[in-house]
Amino acid sequence: MYFCSLDYFIFIVVVFFLYWSFSTKKQNILLLISSYVFYSYWDWRFLSLIILSTFVDYICGSKIYFSNNQWKKRKWLFFSLAVNLGLLAYFKYANFFIDSFIDMTNITGIYISEVTLKITLPIGISFYTFQSLSYTLDIYRKELKPTDSFVEFATFVAFFPQLVAGPIVRAKEFLYQLESRRVFKGQDLQEGCIRFLFGLFKKAFIADTIAIQIVDPIFSNPGNYAPGSLTIGLIGFTIQVYCDFSGYSDMAIGSARIMGFKLPENFNYPYLAKNFPEFWNRWHLTMGRFFRDYLFIPLGGSRCTKPKMIRNTTITWSIIGLWHGASWIYVTWGLLHGFFILLNSFILRIKERYAASLIIEHSLFNSLISWFSTQAILCLVSGYFRLTDLNSGKNYLLGLAGKGGNEQIILTEMGIIAFLAFSCEHIWGWLKENGIWKDSVQSNNQQAILYVVMILFLYHALPDKEVPFIYFQF
Numbered sequence: 001m002y003f004c005s006l007d008y009f010i011f012i013v014v015v016f017f018l019y020w021s022f023s024t025k026k027q028n029i030l031l032l033i034s035s036y037v038f039y040s041y042w043d044w045r046f047l048s049l050i051i052l053s054t055f056v057d058y059i060c061g062s063k064i065y066f067s068n069n070q071w072k073k074r075k076w077l078f079f080s081l082a083v084n085l086g087l088l089a090y091f092k093y094a095n096f097f098i099d100s101f102i103d104m105t106n107i108t109g110i111y112i113s114e115v116t117l118k119i120t121l122p123i124g125i126s127f128y129t130f131q132s133l134s135y136t137l138d139i140y141r142k143e144l145k146p147t148d149s150f151v152e153f154a155t156f157v158a159f160f161p162q163l164v165a166g167p168i169v170r171a172k173e174f175l176y177q178l179e180s181r182r183v184f185k186g187q188d189l190q191e192g193c194i195r196f197l198f199g200l201f202k203k204a205f206i207a208d209t210i211a212i213q214i215v216d217p218i219f220s221n222p223g224n225y226a227p228g229s230l231t232i233g234l235i236g237f238t239i240q241v242y243c244d245f246s247g248y249s250d251m252a253i254g255s256a257r258i259m260g261f262k263l264p265e266n267f268n269y270p271y272l273a274k275n276f277p278e279f280w281n282r283w284h285l286t287m288g289r290f291f292r293d294y295l296f297i298p299l300g301g302s303r304c305t306k307p308k309m310i311r312n313t314t315i316t317w318s319i320i321g322l323w324h325g326a327s328w329i330y331v332t333w334g335l336l337h338g339f340f341i342l343l344n345s346f347i348l349r350i351k352e353r354y355a356a357s358l359i360i361e362h363s364l365f366n367s368l369i370s371w372f373s374t375q376a377i378l379c380l381v382s383g384y385f386r387l388t389d390l391n392s393g394k395n396y397l398l399g400l401a402g403k404g405g406n407e408q409i410i411l412t413e414m415g416i417i418a419f420l421a422f423s424c425e426h427i428w429g430w431l432k433e434n435g436i437w438k439d440s441v442q443s444n445n446q447q448a449i450l451y452v453v454m455i456l457f458l459y460h461a462l463p464d465k466e467v468p469f470i471y472f473q474f
Contacts, residue, residue: 001041002466003196003251004204011038012255019259020184028178031155031259038160039124046122049087054157056083057132061139061146061153073140080136084129091122093326124164126323130290132157135171137294144172152178161255165248165471167266168286174261182260192257194451199250201454202425207243208467209418210236214409219386222396224405230396232409234379237386239422242270244470245284269429271378274370276340279378291320302345309345313338324385329393333384340377414461 001008015034019027040047060080064073135153138144147153156174218225218233225233249266256263266285273279280288299312314335321334380397387393398404411419431437 001038002469003248003255004200004466007041012258016258024181025151027182027259028149028151028155031160032151032158035155035158035160035163039158039163042123042164043120046120046125049091049122049125050128050158051154053084053087053129053132054154056080057136057157058146058150058153060136064136064139065146077136077140080133084133088125088129091120091125093322095326127166127168128157128163130168130287131170134168134290134294138170138172144175147175147179149179159256159261161252162249162263165245165252165469166284166286167249167252167264168290169263173264177261185260188260189258192254192259194254195257196251196254197451197454199247199252199254201247201421201458202243202250203247203469204462205458206418206421207240207247208463208465209414209461210240210243211467212463212465213412213415215240215386218409222392222399222404224407225399226404226406226408227400227402229407229409230399230404232411234383236419238271238379238382239419241382241385241470242267242283243422244467248469248471269426269433271375271426272371272430272433273374273378274367275344275374276337276377277344279374280337280341287320287323291316291323295319310342313342317341329384329387332393333381336381336384340381417461 001011011034015030019030022030036047036050039050057080060076063076067073067076135144135146135156139146152175153171155178156169156171159169159174162169214236215233218229219237222230222233246267253263253265264286268282268285270279270282273282296312296316299315300308301312302309304312317334317338318331319334320337321331324330324333383396384393387396395404428437
């Protein structure tokens with residue numbers, strides 16, 4: 001059930017009116033049933049995986065909290081990790097592990113015939129397993145008490161707005177909202193609908209228009225295109241993946257808001273970043289903090305020796321890459337991000353050490369150079385996110401160097417408008433961050449006119465073809 005579809009519109013309207021006619025306990029039951037219906041719309045067979053993960057973590061959380069023996073606490077935590085990560089490993093990575101093992105044995109001269117398991121990837125499994133795991137992990141870390149209500153915990157795990165592609169919400173951020181009495185507020189409805197509208201505009205118009213007119217044709221046959229078109233393709237995909245994913249997050253946050261819930265922000269104008277660490281403080285925030293708090297810091301973080309910091313960063317970013325997809329190209333993508341983060345930290349250390357002897361001017365020109373170089377590298381690295389294998393990445397780079405075809409991509413009016421709309425969104429973000437733009441600048445009437453124009457524009461400008469959300473494959 002796509003957020004951009006008529007089916008979802010009917011679904012959310014029905015849930016909304018039923019929801020606000022019930023008491024808090026009945027609201028939670030309705031949300032749980034609605035969430036299971038929402039997920040079953042994709043494939044009802046995999047609903048059992050969510051229910052299994054929910055039962056396991058609900059029991060493990062209670063066992064961890066009430067056990068007096070530290071060994072027993074660890075045993076129940078390990079069981080929770082084994083079940084959740086085991087499900088993820090089987091459904092998402094089984095064929096990847098098998099293929100990698102066969103490739104390794106072939107290198108040694110032991111040849112094994114190819115084996116491929118017929119496994120369907122359950123939609124959203126990377127998101128809801130992490131979300132459920134945060135419950136047992138936070139209880140083990142003594143940051144959370146277990147809930148007495150199975151319905152509330154099950155609703156937290158399966159909450160439909162962010163079930164299949166985030167934001168990744170922690171139990172300590174959401175359970176207390178389910179436990180609290182919720183009262184209808186007109187402001188929540190207004191802000192939720194506006195947030196959903198902006199998300200719909202980013203996904204259904206900007207991302208899908210650029211995907212259909214630019215990204216898909218170029219990346220399907222990169223060898224046919226000239227360097228200029230390949231550059232436009234990289235920029236186009238960088239914009240597409242942002243508007244696609246942040247658009248989903250906006251629609252999820254908006255859907256939750258109309259029912260009185262506040263979900264954590266997932267994006268903060270990432271293409272304003274002037275270095276890679278800043279980019280990851282703006283991009284997919286809930287995933288980044290999950291790996292930071294539950295993997296990078298437990299490994300030792302950055303407050304250790306340089307070799308250990310490099311080790312911790314390499315492990316973390318390898319797993320982040322693998323989390324995005326069962327392929328070595330995703331691991332490469334993750335390692336590239338880790339490399340540039342390490343490079344940035346080393347450059348900062350050099351600057352600090354030799355600050356007295358170096359003349360470093362923090363001018364607008366230097367900021368622009370930092371921004372441009374960061375965004376150029378991000379575009380190149382993001383290309384790996386779209387390509388199917390490392391060889392395709394190499395051929396794309398050769399094409400950028402002029403060793404490809406001569407075909408040119410033609411930008412239509414809608415394609416140009418999509419690029420401009422994305423640019424305006426980030427310029428608006430820059431103006432807000434620098435205190436130049438204030439929300440009070442616009443009157444209510446001006447805002448209402450803007451929203452009406454957006455709705456009318458979407459009605460006439462939406463592409464005929466529906467493009468699936470990119471992060472649904474994760």
